[in-house]
Amino acid sequence: MPDTSRLQSLTEQLLAAARRAGADQADAVAVEASAVSVDVRGGRLELAERAEGVEIGLRVLLGGRQACVSASDHSARTIEDMAARAVAMAREAPVDDALGLADPGQLAHDTDSSRLDLFDHDPDPSPESLQEAALRAEAAAVAVQGISKIESASASFSRRHMWMSATNGFSAGLGRSGHGVSTIAITGEGTTMERDWAGESRVHGSDMPEPEEIGRLAGQRTVERRGARKPPTGAFPILYDERVASGLIGHLVSAANGAAIARGASWLRDALGEQVLPAGFDLIEQPQLKRMGGSRIFDGEGLPTAERALVRGGILQGWTLDLATGRKLGMDSTASAMRGVGGPPTPGVTNLALTPGELSRDDLIREMGRGLVVTSMLGASINSTTGDYSRGASGFWVENGEITHAVNECTIAGNLRDMLMRLTAANDIRDWRGMRVPSLLVEGMTVAGE
Known part of the structure; x- marks a missing residue:
């Protein structure tokens, strides 16, 4: 070195x-x-x-x-x-x-x-x-x-x-x-x-x-994507493959960021201490994992980092705070300051892990019956104040609990506060990820296709 x-x-x-x-x-x-x-x-x-x-x-x-x-x-x-x-x-x-x-x-x-x-x-x-x-x-x-x-x-x-x-x-x-x-x-x-x-x-x-x-x-x-076509339009269960499921949880993490809370621009602004995920779900930040690129023992303002729960048993435990946002909200920093050379510290997270489920991804596909497995996403329309959610997606169509063909050029929509309360997690969490999130099944979302 x-x-x-x-x-x-x-x-x-x-x-x-x-x-x-x-x-x-x-x-x-x-x-x-x-x-x-x-x-x-x-x-x-x-x-x-x-x-x-x-x-x-x-x-x-x-x-x-x-x-x-x-x-x-x-x-x-x-x-x-x-x-x-x-x-x-x-x-x-x-x-x-x-x-x-x-x-x-x-x-x-x-x-x-x-x-x-x-x-x-x-x-x-x-x-x-x-x-x-x-x-x-x-x-x-x-x-x-x-x-x-x-x-x-x-x-x-x-x-x-x-x-x-x-x-x-x-x-x-x-x-x-x-x-x-x-x-x-x-x-x-x-x-x-x-x-x-x-x-x-x-x-x-x-x-x-x-x-x-x-x-x-x-x-x-x-x-596997050969022959992709648009899915039907309607309300269906959607399985977020583990490749993209971290993005869904990322919306919750962003909404719990102290900078958004201090501005009043978050759909979670009144949710502290409330249920934001189903019971049994923990979302834990582990900033001191060995050999992980995002790990750190001090934050961008010199404070010691420590493991903390953003969500425990489905209940939102607190905001992600640096010193300034903490002072604005009358709270202590969570040692979450991120810092580069060109700007002031801002709150951020690293090494997050969501509680996995007991069923496999294939088990969840069989349970969903008819619906969409999403493996990639593009574009986003997220209302940071209301949580209204709309994104372009592609993946695979499921009939009778089995994948039948690839799909593309569709839009999925819902409200994040409602979507996150209807999650079922698979057991396919992967190591070596900054956000260790398994595949997630969400019931009753809107799919716009053909």
Whole structure:
């Protein structure tokens, strides 16, 4: 792992410049990142890209006002100019009494992220090895009978180091690595063309599945979509496949975000302590899972993270809060601040897990009788205030408890508050997902097709 003292020094320089410019409080972030990606097509290299650099960001607070600036140049002159500009911008910003850094007593004392094992210490994969992985995935997809072409097959690797310091005394950093392989396959031609994909990513290369497994799955998913047509229109049960079920739960998570609650722009704004999922459902955030890319032992404001329940027994337990949204709502932060170089902290979640059910996905398909299995979605019309929901979808039609054919070009609609109270979960929860959500059956939704 590279020496992070350079990043720490940059944040300290930013804080010193902010004090000289007149800031009451400040925090600073420095990020060093590199990434390599390789795309292949038709057994040949299509594109290879490499990006690397260091970015710095500064937030200043002055009399209840704040401003953020960032730069990719980190010379001494740039740092001084950034601080002066940020303070000038803050003086013109509106006053918000909720703004402010954490008190020193709130800060994380354990800031050593090495125990989370978020950084792959093996040698970096070479561009040639990434190309080989992409070619292997492509070959496996092409070998699936019925595949007409591969839209793309790619492999990537990235490293990222971050250091954050603040005038309240917090100073800590972490490093992350990432490996990925994905494939998009096509079947048919012209108006009968269908596509699907598969992809996986891990912190450690040793945890990655074989490229052939990913390519083969992309091919199999794609050929299953041959002959897709519109479903009938009506009210039917809908099974959200585990590939897309996390998006449904994501709408609940977004509605419970403190920023939306503070604005009054959430369909859950009056639901604290109320039933939002069926009894027996827990939704748990686990921010300190080992070898997971989203894990962290401190949040974007230096507070210690901990496991917490967003939903317990179907009851909404609380909002997702950073310091500012917590103060606006008269609550403590849930150590949920997310932070980049270019803006202020905002509340966010990581490593969520929903309670799985006892039945398999196939069991739920048999139980639904006649309805729709959704495997991909596009577009969205979500009313954040009322929870009214409408999305384009494709997947498979079910008759007499069995999948009969693929479907496309349909719209599914309902109201999220009602939909989430009619869930039945399968037992097909998958590891290595930032949101570990199984397939979910929702009764009585509207399908608009033919």
